[in-house]
Amino acid sequence: MLKTTRREWLGLTAAGVRGCSFSRWMTRLxxxxxxxxxxxxxxxxxxxxxxxxxxxxxxxxxxxxxxxxFKEIKTSxxxxxxxxxxxxxxxxxxxxxxxxxxxxxxxxxxxxxxLMRTGYLPQGPIRHPTMGSLFSKELARDGADLPxxxxxxxxxxxxxAAYGPGFLGPQFAPLVVGAGxxxxxxxxxxxxxxxxxxxxxxxxAAQAGARLQxxxxxxxxxxxxxxGLAVNSHRSAYELAVRMxxxxxxxxxxxxxxPDELRDSYGRNRFGQGCLLARRLVERGVPFVEVSLSSPxxxxxxxxxxxxxxxxxVQSLSEVLDAGWAxxxxxxxxxxxxxxxxxxxxxxxxxxxxxxxxAGRDHFPAAWSTVLAGGGIQGGQVYGQTSEDGMKVTDKxxxxxxxxxxxxxxxxxxxxxxxxxxxxxxxxxxxxxxxPIREILT
Amino acid sequence: MKRLWMGIFxxxxxxxxxxxxxxxxxxxxxxxxxxxxxxxxxEENVVPAPAADDAEFLRRAYLHLTGKIPRVSEVxxxxxxxxxxxxxxLVDRLLESPGYIVNFTSVFRSLMIPEAEAExxxxxxxxxxxxxxxVRFADNVPYDETVHELLTxxxxxxxxxxxxxxxxxxxxxxxxxxxxxxxxxxVAANVSRLFLGVRLECAQCHDHPFAKWRRxxxxxxxxxxxxxxxxxxxxDTDQVVEATYLSGEKAVPPSGTSVRNELATWLTSSENxxxxxxxxxxxxFHFFGTGLxxxxxxxxxxxxxxxxxxxxxxxxxxxxxxxxxxxLMRGIVASRAYQLTSRQTDGSQSxxxxxxxxAIQGLTTGQLFDSLAEATGYYESNAERNxxxxxxxxxxxxxxxxxxxxxGEPANAETTILQALALMNGEFVxxxxxxxxxxxxxxxxxxxxxxxxxxxxxxxxxxxSRYPSEAELASMVQYVDSGGPSDEPQTALAxxxxxxxxxxxxxxxx
Numbered sequence: 001m002l003k004t005t006r007r008e009w010l011g012l013t014a015a016g017v018r019g020c021s022f023s024r025w026m027t028r029l030x031x032x033x034x035x036x037x038x039x040x041x042x043x044x045x046x047x048x049x050x051x052x053x054x055x056x057x058x059x060x061x062x063x064x065x066x067x068x069x070f071k072e073i074k075t076s077x078x079x080x081x082x083x084x085x086x087x088x089x090x091x092x093x094x095x096x097x098x099x100x101x102x103x104x105x106x107x108x109x110x111x112x113x114x115l116m117r118t119g120y121l122p123q124g125p126i127r128h129p130t131m132g133s134l135f136s137k138e139l140a141r142d143g144a145d146l147p148x149x150x151x152x153x154x155x156x157x158x159x160x161a162a163y164g165p166g167f168l169g170p171q172f173a174p175l176v177v178g179a180g181x182x183x184x185x186x187x188x189x190x191x192x193x194x195x196x197x198x199x200x201x202x203x204x205a206a207q208a209g210a211r212l213q214x215x216x217x218x219x220x221x222x223x224x225x226x227x228g229l230a231v232n233s234h235r236s237a238y239e240l241a242v243r244m245x246x247x248x249x250x251x252x253x254x255x256x257x258x259p260d261e262l263r264d265s266y267g268r269n270r271f272g273q274g275c276l277l278a279r280r281l282v283e284r285g286v287p288f289v290e291v292s293l294s295s296p297x298x299x300x301x302x303x304x305x306x307x308x309x310x311x312x313x314v315q316s317l318s319e320v321l322d323a324g325w326a327x328x329x330x331x332x333x334x335x336x337x338x339x340x341x342x343x344x345x346x347x348x349x350x351x352x353x354x355x356x357x358x359a360g361r362d363h364f365p366a367a368w369s370t371v372l373a374g375g376g377i378q379g380g381q382v383y384g385q386t387s388e389d390g391m392k393v394t395d396k397x398x399x400x401x402x403x404x405x406x407x408x409x410x411x412x413x414x415x416x417x418x419x420x421x422x423x424x425x426x427x428x429x430x431x432x433x434x435x436p437i438r439e440i441l442t
Numbered sequence: 443m444k445r446l447w448m449g450i451f452x453x454x455x456x457x458x459x460x461x462x463x464x465x466x467x468x469x470x471x472x473x474x475x476x477x478x479x480x481x482x483x484x485e486e487n488v489v490p491a492p493a494a495d496d497a498e499f500l501r502r503a504y505l506h507l508t509g510k511i512p513r514v515s516e517v518x519x520x521x522x523x524x525x526x527x528x529x530x531x532l533v534d535r536l537l538e539s540p541g542y543i544v545n546f547t548s549v550f551r552s553l554m555i556p557e558a559e560a561e562x563x564x565x566x567x568x569x570x571x572x573x574x575x576x577v578r579f580a581d582n583v584p585y586d587e588t589v590h591e592l593l594t595x596x597x598x599x600x601x602x603x604x605x606x607x608x609x610x611x612x613x614x615x616x617x618x619x620x621x622x623x624x625x626x627x628x629v630a631a632n633v634s635r636l637f638l639g640v641r642l643e644c645a646q647c648h649d650h651p652f653a654k655w656r657r658x659x660x661x662x663x664x665x666x667x668x669x670x671x672x673x674x675x676x677x678d679t680d681q682v683v684e685a686t687y688l689s690g691e692k693a694v695p696p697s698g699t700s701v702r703n704e705l706a707t708w709l710t711s712s713e714n715x716x717x718x719x720x721x722x723x724x725x726x727f728h729f730f731g732t733g734l735x736x737x738x739x740x741x742x743x744x745x746x747x748x749x750x751x752x753x754x755x756x757x758x759x760x761x762x763x764x765x766x767x768x769x770l771m772r773g774i775v776a777s778r779a780y781q782l783t784s785r786q787t788d789g790s791q792s793x794x795x796x797x798x799x800x801a802i803q804g805l806t807t808g809q810l811f812d813s814l815a816e817a818t819g820y821y822e823s824n825a826e827r828n829x830x831x832x833x834x835x836x837x838x839x840x841x842x843x844x845x846x847x848x849x850g851e852p853a854n855a856e857t858t859i860l861q862a863l864a865l866m867n868g869e870f871v872x873x874x875x876x877x878x879x880x881x882x883x884x885x886x887x888x889x890x891x892x893x894x895x896x897x898x899x900x901x902x903x904x905x906x907s908r909y910p911s912e913a914e915l916a917s918m919v920q921y922v923d924s925g926g927p928s929d930e931p932q933t934a935l936a937x938x939x940x941x942x943x944x945x946x947x948x949x950x951x952x
Binding site for chain 2: 147170171173175176194195196197198199200202203204206207209210211212214215217218219221222223225226227228230231233234235237238240241242244245422423424
């Protein structure tokens with residue numbers, strides 16, 4: 001295709017059109033991109049569909065028969081130890097807060113996914129928004145070149161509604177990349193591209209500009225006579241789409257700009273490269289990015305659902321996780337972005353301490369772990385405790401709303417803010433009974 | 443196979459015209475609507491918008507009744523037709539067309555089993571359920587009978603793997619239960635929302651302080667689906683409750699019949715205060731984008747209807763006319779409120795619950811795809827259209843991924859970035875606006891007897907189902923003749939077609 005810079009495109013557009021006024025889309029775009037927006041805190045959610053085993057990641061019990069095969073290793077913080085298969089993360093423990101006392105009630109994938117990702121249980125007709133939609137709405141920047149919520153390699157199968165904007169509406173839906181099914185594309189780079197972000201090869205830049213102006217001309221009359229949400233959302237979607245196309249939106253997704261060495265350390269798999277993409281997006285001001293790790297090769301299975309052969313599965317997932325996540329933290333830190341970026345690691349529940357007859361672990365919501373790291377978090381600590389056999393929380397239990405309220409607070413969002421729901425009553429971002437964990441917040 | 447189906451439709455359609463309603467009944471129903479709606483306008487000093495012109499009405503009626511926009515030739519014929527009753531005649535014709543059957547099969551399928559859209563693995567069951575609905579709409583089966591059959595079906599709701607071989611699919615209403623995972627609480631919650639407009643399920647787990655329905659009410663209703671016993675134990679309690687109607691009356695089935703049968707009879711009875719109202723309200727929502735009670739499944743003292751007397755009268759007429767959906771549709775579409783323009787001409791029209799201008803609605807994925815196909819002359823093979831086609835690379839499947847309403851929600855009028863990108867740069871629209879590949883565009887460009895103005899007009903008719911205004915025509919002719927940035931009038935026509943297909947006027951039902 002014709003390679004054209006944004007400036008050239010604007011120039012061509014202005015020259016190429018006769019008989020109609022210069023599109024406001026173009027002028028507005030040119031002004032906005034000149035101004036550097038003030039940075040707010042961003043969030044990267046590392047989502048582990050299927051439910052990762054706390055007993056084999058962040059809350060090992062090597063003394064107990066439930067402990068299993070893995071050994072503990074020392075971390076950079078004296079006294080805190082976790083899995084031997086997360087050695088790089090162990091070196092970053094001073095930036096992480098491990099919560100070992102998650103305690104929830106949902107042991108079904110669908111309901112638990114919905115609960116952890118929206119903060120609420122499914123309740124009849126209410127369509128709860130996923131946290132990316134909720135938080136990015138609060139953190140949104142005006143005039144941004146990229147969408148405020150980007151979801152990388154989501155595994156939506158377990159609860160599709162838990163991945164959507166719910167009652168907030170499609171304006172708050174994530175831009176999804178890397179959701180391709182196995183076999184569709186084995187090319188990690190290609191799978192992480194945004195579809196249709198580039199002009200078709202048969203359309204010149206000048207022609208694209210002329211088309212937009214024709215569109216603007218057609219829109220003007222219709223829009224003026226029909227004010228309201230439908231027409232406005234069409235306008236804002238097209239504006240943002242054009243903005244992404246022109247302002248190097250495609251470049252944000254072009255991982256080939258990164259040094260090979262760095263790409264290798266993230267791990268040459270969908271999750272690792274997804275973490276790298278997350279860094280590039282956060283660097284460009286995107287306030288909420290989620291990256292899912294469903295299986296080591298990103299082939300769309302739910303690898304963390306280890307009912308059988310738990311240990312080899314968790315080991316290979318841990319290796320992918322360790323490289324991607326730890327490199328993400330060091331990379332953010334080197335760029336001075338770790339303080340302004342909160343990283344959240346969680347799945348929908350944990351796994352049974354008791355090892356079943358198939359050397360597996362089953363669903364277990366009663367006592368499990370999540371991790372918060374980076375911006376807004378007082379690192380280097382473990383919060384809460386489980387019993388020696390791992391069967392119950394013995395100190396400082398944390399509920400789903402407590403966790404989400406903590407995330408909100410770390411991001412500078414008031415968890416009690418309300419949104420109007422689809423059933424005609426307002427709903428707070430997080431259940432008002434929630435108590436943020438002050439001890440782990442900066 | 444499709445040809446065979448079409449043949450059946452034609453026969454059925456011919457048979458049905460015998461039962462056409464007397465015109466006065468439709469006028470009377472429309473008059474009832476107009477009277478109540480206008481009364482509120484004058485009470486509240488609302489200035490209604492002017493009437494829609496023929497083109498606006500035509501496109502809207504096609505989308506609501508057949509799920510896609512009209513062909514260029516149909517637009518021309520309708521606009522040229524001098525007959526004063528042509529709108530009415532159009533509606534009668536559309537209600538007897540295969541498009542009506544296909545459209546309402548899809549509308550009611552997504553109402554009854556929205557799970558099919560949320561769970562890809564459930565798609566396999568769609569053909570059997572749609573086959574059942576299709577026959578209902580083809581025969582114009584009274585809606586109470588349709589629902590009665592759904593509630594009493596004894597068929598198996600197991601996955602219909604037989605459908606895999608693309609052979610004839612057995613109609614199977616029991617898929618409804620399979621979609622609700624055969625769980626009595628799911629079935630009860632859905633039946634009460636769908637057919638009674640009541641959200642009982644909020645009371646599933648515990649009593650709510652201000653809600654009318656208590657936990658016991660929910661489980662008493664759920665007991666109807668616990669056959670044959672008609673009794674159920676409320677979870678986490680020792681309390682066993684028996685099948686009881688929402689009226690508080692216990693079901694006493696005569697020996698030999700099931701409680702489920704009793705429920706179906708009670709629910710679909712014209713005495714039932716909920717059923718006809720809930721149905722009328724759903725249909726009203728389909729045509730206006732806002733229910734008389736809104737949300738449509740929340741009939742509650744705290745959520746009153748915007749026009750309660752109108753709702754009551756429509757419900758009574760609907761029941762008296764043998765629960766005939768087409769009768770209701772004819773009346774609604776003939777009403778003044780439906781035939782208003784969607785242009786806002788006065789600030790008092792902004793409240794959607796006053797119905798003082800026609801609401802703007804989004805298209806469903808299917809409607810958008812079918813309308814694009816109609817506008818561009820895209821030919822979709824039978825294999826692609828088959829819902830069992832799991833080929834994620836088919837154009838329809840790609841659209842479903844981008845535009846799909848994940849939880850089976852009614853069409854949303856909002857556009858997302860990915861949708862905008864797909865329409866701007868996606869392969870489908872690209873092909874449609876490619877001089878060598880687009881059927882419509884090729885026809886417009888290559889016809890030697892057309893001048894520029896006529897070419898521009900044809901593209902407007904194809905995409906927007908209307909002629910361009912004088913000003914639009916002049917400006918677009920000038921653009922095309924100038925050749926645009928490519929300096930080629932043919933490419934400039936492609937540019938215009940692209941812009942028309944990307945416009946909100948094309949993407950919305952207005």
